[in-house]
Amino acid sequence: MAVERDITWNIRHFQGALRCDRNFDVVYRVFRICGREACMFFVDGFAKDEIMEKLLEFFYGIQDEDLLRDAHTFSKSCVPYCEVAISGEEDTIVGQILSGVWAVFVDGMDQCVLIDQRTYPQRTTSEPDQDKSFRGSRDGFVETMVFNAALIRRRIRSPRLCVEHLEVGETSRTDVAVCYFEGRADPELVNTVRERIAQARVDALTMNQESLAELLVRKRWYNPFPKFKFTERPDAAAAQILEGDVVVLVDNSPAAIILPTTLFDVMEEANDYYFPPITGSYLRMVRFFTTFLTTFLTPVWLLLIQEPERVPGWLEFILMEEPAQVPPLLQLLILELAIDGLKLAALNTPNILTTSFSMIGAIILGDFAVQSGWFSAEVMLYMAVVAIANYNQPNLELGYALKFMRLILLVATGLLGLWGFVGGAALLFLVLVSNRTISGQCYLYPLVPFNGGELKKKLLRIGGGPPERKGA
Structure with a gap:
């Protein structure tokens, strides 16, 4: 169902879609921009209060109503923030709100403005307990996929490093990233991984990276040997990408999946x-x-x-x-x-x-x-x-x-x-x-x-x- 131009209908409809009467952490706020009624939806635990206050202050100061004629003009001229998108599809909007994006509806617009100013609770990027090394960096992956991708990007400053985003799970909509180095990774392997993730038909990744690993390769129950190598070290993941391997990151998991993996790969260690x-x-x-x-x-x-x-x-x-x-x-x-x-x-x-x-x-x-x-x-x-x-x-x-x-x-x-x-x-x-x-x-x-x-x-x-x- 698409977004309507009537702000009253949009507020009522998305209040029901997001179960605002049952979910205490799903918040909506009605305000006015240049005489027009507007409303924003967001999840309380994901919002950055300082950025929200500054954006509201900027919205209150808008005096030119021509800037509100459509969502494209409004997003380009009235939203002083980097990560902004627009959408008119209900499923997309609901999914973005529940993942932490701030959704702004304005009366008279048939599209919603999505402002990605989310932040996730996380622990520090300390050295993992399992992958310790005598030398080398002391940082490690955390449960937030965006930060994990940034730790890899920090080590490989090349435009040929590709980090593709996918979603898995009808209910959970878990974020998954496929990382590879263009020109070194086998294109057929990259396509295989991408297609298997995209075609996965599951309700949720209940066990994070292990659930995804079982979707990528159907293991024979009588063969216990691992088909994947897991690492919580960004330097190890970056080294494997530069070798031509594919690394898969799963949101809410501090371990990266490295593939393809042989017995000799599994036995390698950063200390080597x-x-x-x-x-x-x-x-x-x-x-x-x-x-x-x-x-x-x-x-x-x-x-x-x-x-x-x-x-x-x-x-x-x-x-x-x-x-x-x-x-x-x-x-x-x-x-x-x-x-x-x-x-x-x-x-x-x-x-x-x-x-x-x-x-x-x-x-x-x-x-x-x-x-x-x-x-x-x-x-x-x-x-x-x-x-x-x-x-x-x-x-x-x-x-x-x-x-x-x-x-x-x-x-x-x-x-x-x-x-x-x-x-x-x-x-x-x-x-x-x-x-x-x-x-x-x-x-x-x-x-x-x-x-x-x-x-x-x-x-x-x-x-x-x-x-x-x-x-x-």
């Missing part, structure tokens, strides 16, 4: 590039080694204690000195669940008690568990190594994906021995190879298909900046 090449290479190799260790340490140990005749003499110390009262496989599975249970308990523990809780869980419970005979000291040792090494993995979703694969390896090894271990390892490789990025690229590229030059750049920190654009 904030140190000299030799140090960055060392940190990266340590990360790859510990990731491999956490996946295969306990299954290999279980295989060796089940078949002690395969253990060479110099490795006999890894065997259990006393027969276990509880089967080692069951011990390992119980501890896998117990560690996650302790993590959840620590997450819900007040900060002031977290240290005490960790000491109780790690020392007292562990010591009594060994003394009571439930767990052997060897099992506790290897599971402690796995639990601590897991924190070396920067991506939480990848850590849990590898955990699920480790559980499959443990069960297969415990039931079938060597053939079970080989079958579990083959299944892990098959799951990784069959996984595809949003661009259709193999998840293990540049290992599969093999590209020696790119693989060297992924494993070693060569040169002074991020690696070149990924191949097809």
